[in-house]
Amino acid sequence: MSGPLDLLRPPPHRGPLIAAGAVLVTLGIALEEVRLDDKLPTGVHLVILAVAAAAIYALAVQVVQQGRPYAFQSVLLVCGLLLLYPALLTLADVFGADFREFPAGAFVWTSLLYAGAALYPAVARNSSICALIGALALGFAAMAFANWVFGANSAETYRWLLALAAIAYVIVCLALRGVAPRHSEQMANAAGLAVLILGLTAILPVLSAFLFPFGAAAAGPLPNGWELVVFAAGCGLVAYGAVDHAPGPAYLGVANLALFLVSAAVSDEDTLLYWPALILALGLGTMFAGLRPREPLPPEPSAYTTGDVPLASRAEDEPVLRVRDDSPPS
Secondary structure, eight states, rough: HHHHHTTTTTOOOGHHHHHHHHHHHHHHHHHHHHHTTSOOOOOHHHHHHHHHHHHHHHHHHHHOOOOOOOOHHHHHHHHHHHHHHHHHHHHHTTOOOOOSOOOHHHHHHHHHHHHHHHHHHHSSSSOOOHHHHHHHHHHHHHHHHHHHHHOOOOOHHHHHHHHHHHHHHOOOOOOHHHHHHHHHHHHHHHHHHHHHHHHHHHHHHHHHHHHOOSSEEEOOOOOOHHHHHHHHHHHHHHHHHHTTOOOHHHHHHHHHHHHHHHHHHOSSSSSGTTTHHHHHHHHHHHHHHHSSOOOOOOOOOOOOOOHHHHHHOTTTSOOOOOOOOOOOOO
């Protein structure tokens, strides 16, 4: 078996070439699945997706690196995972899942398997992008479980589930901030995406009604409490991105603030009467805190002379001479 395993362990200098080919293979299989959806048996679709996903995924996890993964390794992991989830759904179809409706049970076990496949390289290969994919898969599995077991079909229920998922992601983000900063940043991204989807539950029906006026009716905007959640999440993500120099959370924060603006603008309630005043007061107060008059700093302490420096304050490279008097007593 050493020969096949060696083929699945690409040398680093050929990694970019292999990753570029994997991107084209992924794109080609996706196009084939769309074009030949009804022309090939389900079993053939399963074989194509499973073999391609397993080969590309194995190429990625076989690479052993020190520290963060190679760029080509991350590309291979993402391509393999992109093909893996359709393969799992096709497997569920083979097992008899009815996709004419929402098969919540099938989405639960496929999402859990998918999360496990994503979290393995997140831990074993230190891949932060796989940590993000695995975290999102676990969140989706939890919502599908709520629909499967409790029959949840209300937008308010899923808003609460998304809010709880965002809180869980934030807790994991804080826990990993010291030991795995890149994984911590991806957990912040997961929390931002959860809140963004929460806001989209109200905006997407509005957009669909605007683009297709003869189609679905527009749903009402977010209630005041959920608007506050989206606004607070946007501000927190922007602040996190600024403090930790993380562009991903900052972009998601801007997206959440833009979503809040759209939600508040299309509202028929009186929220527009106090939202601008509250936001302007918060912004002006923050600017004043940064531009407030400076207090005079206390005077600097006088410099030590060479002999006055305490021993505990001396630099490590400063020589300390100890003299012993060995002369006989007088």
